[in-house]
Amino acid sequence: MKLASSPAHITIDKLTFDYGGERPAVDALSFDIARGEFIGLLGPSGCGKSTTLRMFAGLLAPTSGQIIMGGENIVSRPPWERNLGLVFQSYALFPHMTVAQNVAFGLRLRKVGKEESASRVAEALRAVRLEGFGGRRPAELSGGQQQRVAIARAIVIEPEILLLDEPLSNLDARLRDEMRFEIRDIQSRTGITTLFVTHDQQEALTMCDRIAVMNGGRLEQIGTPVEVYDKAATSFVAGFIGRANSVPATLSFGTGAPRLDHEGQALPAPGVDELPKDAGEGAKMSAMVRPHAIQVSRPDAGGLTARVIRSVFVGSVIEVELELGGGQKLVAELSPGSEEAQLAQPGADVALNWRSTDMRIFAA
């Protein structure tokens, strides 16, 4: 589904929340969301993603900036006039109501007729696979079921946007995997534009059409899961999404072609296009490479020389910890039983290589 090019459903423009701390909790955040898109807001705790979600919901007034929905700036609208569905990490069900009453709550406030309400509630409960649970109380349900009630309650009102605040964090691992696909499935069927807040890169990568990576209140990068994983725009993104080795290196153009040196050893030569635009002679850089991109060969094969520190079998791969001449540590993932894995015995000297296209280079 290519949605990024379709017209914006929601536009966030320089959205800022400053509670008077050292720096704004959310700092001039701007991006577009297309209709029906599933957007992930990903970042470590304290990055401003939850603050952003609360501003979306109207539970927090932005210091400045706009949220434009359907051509109108909604920041001054109270939450009850925004027509949105919010699913909390804590589910936030109404404990004194039955499941059906919970789901019908938004419809009742919208003065939807009894019959229509009943049929829409039934439909929503069917969508989250909870038919026949309408008469139960939230306390009688498991965590996963409560989660689904919360989703049903949010989607039954056909919201402009569905806001999910870490909805999977309180579930156990097995259920979390299940709900991941279920939420995505429900969203695809209903076509509701969704903003999904999470600190879990795995969730973001597997569920979202696009991921907005936030750090320190700022937007680091927004793109498809493949883009943010393979073409990280900043060293933060490269380090936060997936595992990455970061090797400090000095840039030089001795013979015309760019060259990166780490402690006197040349890294695989970078292409000119892969360098940051303003990087000049002698600039301190940081080269990021994924563990699975590192190739291990005999020490005489050429490349970076390194010593194997330890090698751990973790199931699908062997994780090898390596040390370069200057003490810099790297982690490589090798397939068990491969020739590479044979070479990577603790204490052995090896040569390391990777394709220059597997390397991302950032200013240090």
Add this chain to the structure above:
Amino acid sequence: MTRFLSFISRTYVTLVFCIVFMPMAIILVISFSADSYLSFPPSGWSLKWYGTVLGNTSFMQGFRNSAIIAGVVAALSLALGLPAAYALVRLDFPGRALIRSLVIAPLVLPAMMLGLGILMVFTPAGLVATYPGLVLAHLVMTLPFSIRILQTALSNLGTDVDEAAMTLGARPLQVFMQITLPRLTPGVIASSAIALILSFDEIVLSLFIVGPRLQTLPVALYRYVDERTDPMVAVLAVLMIALSLAIVLVVERSVGFAKAFGR
């Protein structure tokens, strides 16, 4: 060793319970006395003092007054305490922290001082020995408790559920009536019960502002003990304990005390 320690701790707990409950046990026993003066153990048994209490106009009048006052005080404590607690927990306004600590001030002030202050204000206002006067005075004692209990109950609710209701289209008043208040029921019951018991048992403040026209049960009892010592006071004490116990039991059975006080 552990057996010895467990013996020690069991003895200790038993001792504490004895000290706490012994006076009540003695009073309970004396209330069934056939003697015409307070003595322990009684030389004979009878229920006649229970009959005498029920026939005593001063006590029955006092009971009626105390019940009316306690009922009104409990209702007003809730009506005034709930909005105050809500504001202190949910709303942000300048001086909130200060007001939070000032609210409990009446609990740390000596009751004598409060009573004297109340008397000084009530006398010119014509509130001495009137229902409104006693209700107001008792509110000074009960409101801090009510606000405190409701504050705890409200904080324990958190804001997620209310916010969820809000995003679903509920206005603040709808959220409060349909979501917050039903979830607050245990706290409402607990704070009302406490206000009821406190007001019904209140004596120090009452002593300052009762008069011959209007007397509460504890004051009537106190005055009576001053002049006479017969088992009637024991009967009255037992009845008052029974009433408080009944209220506590109602709270316990309906919501559970631990829950009512926010664990």
